Amino acid sequence: METKAIATRPHCLVLSFPGQGHINPMIQFSKLLVHEGVKITLATTCFYSKTLQNVPPYISLESISDGFHNGGFGEAGTFKAYLGRFCQVGPPTLVDLIEKLAKLGNPIDCIIYDSVAPWALDVAKRFGIVGASYFTQNMAVNSIYYHVQLGKIKVPLIESEISLPSMPKLQLCDMPSFFHNCDDEDLALLGLVVGQFSNVDKADWVLCNSFYELDKEVTDWTTKIWPKFRTIGPNIPSVFLDKRIKDDEDYGAAAFKSEEECMEWLDNKPNGSVVYVSFGSLVPLDEEQMREIAYGLRDSNHYFLWVVRTSEEIKLPKDFAKKSEKGLVVTWCSQLKVLSHQSVACFVTHCGWNSTLESLSLGVPTIVVPQWSDQITNAKYMVDVWKVGIRVPINEKKIVKSEALRDCIKEMMECEKGKDMKNNAMQWKSLVLKAVSDGGGSSYENIMEFVNSLFTCSQ
Numbered sequence: 334m335e336t337k338a339i340a341t342r343p344h345c346l347v348l349s350f351p352g353q354g355h356i357n358p359m360i361q362f363s364k365l366l367v368h369e370g371v372k373i374t375l376a377t378t379c380f381y382s383k384t385l386q387n388v389p390p391y392i393s394l395e396s397i398s399d400g401f402h403n404g405g406f407g408e409a410g411t412f413k414a415y416l417g418r419f420c421q422v423g424p425p426t427l428v429d430l431i432e433k434l435a436k437l438g439n440p441i442d443c444i445i446y447d448s449v450a451p452w453a454l455d456v457a458k459r460f461g462i463v464g465a466s467y468f469t470q471n472m473a474v475n476s477i478y479y480h481v482q483l484g485k486i487k488v489p490l491i492e493s494e495i496s497l498p499s500m501p502k503l504q505l506c507d508m509p510s511f512f513h514n515c516d517d518e519d520l521a522l523l524g525l526v527v528g529q530f531s532n533v534d535k536a537d538w539v540l541c542n543s544f545y546e547l548d549k550e551v552t553d554w555t556t557k558i559w560p561k562f563r564t565i566g567p568n569i570p571s572v573f574l575d576k577r578i579k580d581d582e583d584y585g586a587a588a589f590k591s592e593e594e595c596m597e598w599l600d601n602k603p604n605g606s607v608v609y610v611s612f613g614s615l616v617p618l619d620e621e622q623m624r625e626i627a628y629g630l631r632d633s634n635h636y637f638l639w640v641v642r643t644s645e646e647i648k649l650p651k652d653f654a655k656k657s658e659k660g661l662v663v664t665w666c667s668q669l670k671v672l673s674h675q676s677v678a679c680f681v682t683h684c685g686w687n688s689t690l691e692s693l694s695l696g697v698p699t700i701v702v703p704q705w706s707d708q709i710t711n712a713k714y715m716v717d718v719w720k721v722g723i724r725v726p727i728n729e730k731k732i733v734k735s736e737a738l739r740d741c742i743k744e745m746m747e748c749e750k751g752k753d754m755k756n757n758a759m760q761w762k763s764l765v766l767k768a769v770s771d772g773g774g775s776s777y778e779n780i781m782e783f784v785n786s787l788f789t790c791s792q
């Protein structure tokens with residue numbers, strides 16, 4: 334990558350939680366900073382760092398401990414066990430890493446830490462270096478968690494309708510999944526996301542992978558609380574947006590290997606004819622849900638490209654071919670390349686925040702099938718606020734039936750509503766391009782303000 338020639342470069346340690354949805358935007362933000370002359374060391378957990386492929390050569394990769402060096406989360410077995418141990422061993426090993434880098438003549442000027450690791454800010458303060466919290470989720474969702482931290486939303490929820498500043502009214506069914514079940518695992522995860530706000534008022538910067546125009550009200554409201562709150566997204570490789578970084582063709586640092594042949598398959602399909610389907614990197618579907626999706630896709634009679642991770646393949650119905658006249662199932666793909674392909678018409682998505690931002694950025698309308706966590710609230714926004722999505726109804730067992738999915742695909746692909754959604758998605762795409770533009774875009778200006786402050790503090 335071409336970087337600006339600068340005598341003294343500030344050095345940032347970017348600390349990412351292990352997970353594709355965290356590492357993708359954080360590595361992308363890192364690349365933008367490198368492009369502006371900042372030196373980056375990326376750190377994640379020991380086991381996870383070993384699974385990452387294609388980390389760009391100009392970013393050094395280091396690790397800290399989560400206590401599970403032989404299998405990460407899989408070794409821990411539960412979120413409760415994993416998060417409890419990570420909080421204990423993460424901070425001292427982060428301290429060791431900072432000391433090691435200083436001894437090697439590479440002192441750190443700033444830690445950009447994943448907001449779900451707020452203890453990294455305490456470490457930054459201990460060393461007297463800048464601490465920037467990086468939020469990988471939608472700010473509206475974060476606002477819900479912040480109100481739990483303030484004690485203004487109680488868990489379990491008693492109200493059927495939630496009213497929060499600068500947000501539409503939310504029904505219980507629009508709230509993140511942790512409010513629905515409240516078992517031990519949900520509570521452990523709720524603790525993680527609410528904990529993001531435990532010390533955020535002491536952070537020097539609060540950065541969020543979103544853009545001002547997407548949610549002006551919440552952004553304005555949040556900036557009043559944390560004056561150093563800035564939207565700096567969407568953090569998506571340049572080639573799909575502003576083309577500022579020439580060789581920036583994909584995120585880099587994937588824990589899965591893409592099946593590139595799906596691109597050739599797409600090349601051979603008519604423009605706007607393919608339904609792309611993915612449930613992201615984490616969510617498991619149960620066998621019944623998998624069967625209903627499989628038959629819904631088949632019965633829609635449209636072309637489909639479906640990502641079914643290796644760990645999920647066993648749940649596909651026995652009579653369902655991975656390659657057929659209409660469909661192709663792959664274990665992983667470059668989602669950005671797929672979404673920007675001319676033959677892709679729409680995206681059946683679980684509404685992970687990155688997938689949400691990617692669909693908006695590339696102007697692809699969605700059919701929303703949220704499963705878990707913030708996905709539920711993201712889906713509400715996609716359908717009712719940003720008006721780029723069709724919601725597939727669920728039955729009393731919370732399953733999307735094949736007929737329901739088939740009908741939504743037909744509505745998107747064959748009816749006026751699909752055209753409206755596409756037009757809306759294209760309008761969001763142009764707002765994204767404006768936000769990241771170096772001609773005064775809101776996110777671009779915020780990134781430059783942050784970069785300039787790094788140069789000032791490292792002198």
Ligand code: UDP
Pocket residue numbers: 352353354355357611612613614615616640664665666667668669684685686687688689691
């Ligand atoms: N992704 C990908 N290939 C796939 C499926 C997903 O590259 O086959 C990427 C996708 O582009 C996104 C990330 O994985 O950047 C998933 O993050 P998201 O927040 O959407 O969901 P999560 O995996 O955290 O549930």
